[in-house]
Amino acid sequence: MSRGKASQATEGNPPPFAQHFDGKRFYNPNSPQAPGWLDALRWKLTTRGERSPRFVSDVLQSVPPRLVEGAELRATLVNHSTVLLQQRTSHILTDPIWSQHASPFSWIGPRRRRSPGVRLEDLPRIDIVLISHNHFDHLDLQTLRWLAARGDAVFIVPLGVARLLRSEQIGPVYELDWGAAKQMNTATVHCVPALHFSSRGIFDRNKTLWCGYVIQSQNRAIYFAGDTAFGDHFAQIRQRFGPPRLALLPIGAYEPRWFMSPIHMDPPEAVRAHEILGSRTSIAIHHGTFQLADDGLDTPKRRLAASSKPDSFLVLENGQSMVMDG
Numbered sequence: 001m002s003r004g005k006a007s008q009a010t011e012g013n014p015p016p017f018a019q020h021f022d023g024k025r026f027y028n029p030n031s032p033q034a035p036g037w038l039d040a041l042r043w044k045l046t047t048r049g050e051r052s053p054r055f056v057s058d059v060l061q062s063v064p065p066r067l068v069e070g071a072e073l074r075a076t077l078v079n080h081s082t083v084l085l086q087q088r089t090s091h092i093l094t095d096p097i098w099s100q101h102a103s104p105f106s107w108i109g110p111r112r113r114r115s116p117g118v119r120l121e122d123l124p125r126i127d128i129v130l131i132s133h134n135h136f137d138h139l140d141l142q143t144l145r146w147l148a149a150r151g152d153a154v155f156i157v158p159l160g161v162a163r164l165l166r167s168e169q170i171g172p173v174y175e176l177d178w179g180a181a182k183q184m185n186t187a188t189v190h191c192v193p194a195l196h197f198s199s200r201g202i203f204d205r206n207k208t209l210w211c212g213y214v215i216q217s218q219n220r221a222i223y224f225a226g227d228t229a230f231g232d233h234f235a236q237i238r239q240r241f242g243p244p245r246l247a248l249l250p251i252g253a254y255e256p257r258w259f260m261s262p263i264h265m266d267p268p269e270a271v272r273a274h275e276i277l278g279s280r281t282s283i284a285i286h287h288g289t290f291q292l293a294d295d296g297l298d299t300p301k302r303r304l305a306a307s308s309k310p311d312s313f314l315v316l317e318n319g320q321s322m323v324m325d326g
Contacts (some may be wrong), residue, residue: 014236014240017233018030018193020178020193020209021209025206025207026159026210028196028197031195031229031231032229032261033197035262047256047294048294049255049291049295050255050296052291052296052297054111054113055112055113055114056114058317059116059317060117060317060319061117061118061119061319062118062319062321063118063122064076064084064118064123064321065124067088068087068088069088070325071088071218072086072087072088073085073087073218073220073246073324073325074086074087074322075246075248075283075321075322075323075324076117076118076319077320077321078096078118079114079116079288079318080095080097080137080285080286080289081094081095081097081132081137081138081227081285082094082095082096082116083224083248083283084118084123084124085246086124089185089186089187089218090184090186091128092126092127092187093130093147094130094213094248094285095138095139095226096129096140096147097140098143099140100112103136104136109136110290110291110292112290113289113297114289114297116318116319117318117319118319120143126152127153127184128154128187129144129154130189130213131156131158131161132158132194132211132226132227133196133226133227134198134200134208134210135199135200138226138227139161139164139200141168144165144168144170145170147170154172154173154174154184155173156174156182157175157176158176158177158208158209158210158211159176160175161175161209162174176191176211178193178211186217187215188216189213189214189215190213190214190215190216190241191212192212192223192236192237192240193212193233193236193237194226194228194233195228195229195230195231195233195263196229197263210226210227212226213226214244216241220244220245220246221241222245222246222248223241223246223277224247225248225273227264228250229263229269230269230272230273234273234276234277238277243279244277244278245281246282246324247273247274247277247282247283248282248285249265249273249283249284250285250286251284251285251287251303251304252286252288252292253286253287254266254267255294256293260293264293267284267301267304267307267309268303270304270313271304271309274309274310275310279312280312281313281322282312282314283314283315283316283322284301284304284313287300288301288317289318
């Protein structure tokens with residue numbers, strides 16, 4: 001597989017996604033790059049984050065059904081960017097995290113402020129696990145080991161990430177580049193652009209790719225944006241796949257804007273993305289569980305509510321589901 005090389009457009013098909021690999025590292029094409037370590041130091045030394053409760057005990061945990069019937073699509077927000085997508089033909093889990101810290105350590109780092117809305121042991125069968133990039137709040141090895149031990153899931157990751165999973169005996173795992181797809185028994189998973197960055201340490205910055213996914217199954221498209229800034233990739237995704245039946249769009253970890261705008265959308269930008277995509281329904285993700293930036297734990301959803309969002313852009317609580325028919 002080529003690493004970040006745009007393929008040639010063919011007659012009647014949308015143009016290929018832009019090149020995003022310079023031979024050594026991945027980058028955001030035609031967009032600002034993620035801020036560096038000196039910028040992060042400046043952020044931490046010059047701003048103070050909004051205060052939030054250490055822990056909020058307001059989650060009513062739910063038990064998803066083992067199966068759904070007919071043309072039903074059921075989406076359950078577990079927490080953060082973890083969503084359980086259930087259709088009759090497939091069960092998909094996005095960026096699963098059940099750990100107490102979004103960190104390489106079990107005792108330090110950004111800590112959980114709300115419980116998951118579904119217990120691990122209450123999950124139904126999982127057919128596909130989608131990983132958008134390698135940050136600790138999206139690629140949680142403890143959770144992935146647990147899912148792999150069940151033996152029913154296939155793991156789909158962006159370029160360069162499979163090596164980490166295989167080193168932990170997590171699999172089977174498949175890598176995708178932007179524009180590539182993996183055909184499963186009942187669904188086709190397409191890897192699509194996002195504007196973000198990758199790293200799990202000091203020396204591996206942008207050595208692996210980041211992405212979103214479009215899942216085509218049962219005559220509809222579902223878009224999982226992963227972690228992303230606002231950009232022209234939303235229009236490209238709509239051009240290529242049409243308006244999604246459901247979009248999962250991040251709204252949190254956006255302050256301060258001078259630091260976060262190249263990598264995270266704020267709520268008004270998420271509303272613009274929803275409108276550009278023409279999504280029939282969108283669900284807000286990446287908020288309410290870990291406080292990763294200066295915006296408070298529940299500030300993103302309050303700001304989303306105040307941003308003239310359409311009724312089709314939903315904010316679910318951890319454990320809450322929404323059901324769509326065919």
